[in-house]
Amino acid sequence: MKKIGAALLALIVILGALALMMVRTPDANRAEMIAKYGGPNAMFAEGAGGMRVHWRDQGCRTCPAIILLHGSNASLHTWEPIAERLGGEYRIITYDQPGHGLTGAHPRDDYSAAGMFEAL
Helix, strand or coil: CHHHHHHHHHHHHHHHHHHHHHHCCCCCCHHHHHHHHCCCCCEEEECHHHCEEEEEEEECCCCCEEEEECCCCCCHHHHHHHHHHHCCCCEEEEECCCCCCCCCCCCCCCCCHHHHHHHC
16 A cells, blocks of 8 residues: 555655646747847946846827836836827836846745845
8 A cells, every 4th residue: 555655655746746847838949039129219228236127118208207116017018008198298218127128037036025126
């Protein structure tokens, strides 16, 4: 009975490891993603702790500014239709929060509200 239990446990561990290997998606190459999604308006600023923050400054440069922040699991591209609509009357600033879009990971893995504010 113990041998059957040990064999079942080993089978479950092996199947679990195989399942993880099948569903794991490795990080994409950063340079390729910047080339693909950056576009002509892409800008990068050196943030706290060496963070490279992706941002865009669009619309009327002499008009009042609006900063648009995307939600979780999104990027600054979320705001493109809004930026186009408001760009004649406002300066539109968008940026990718740490761990999103082309900004990439926070150098200290700080995804708290303070860590997000630090990037802004």
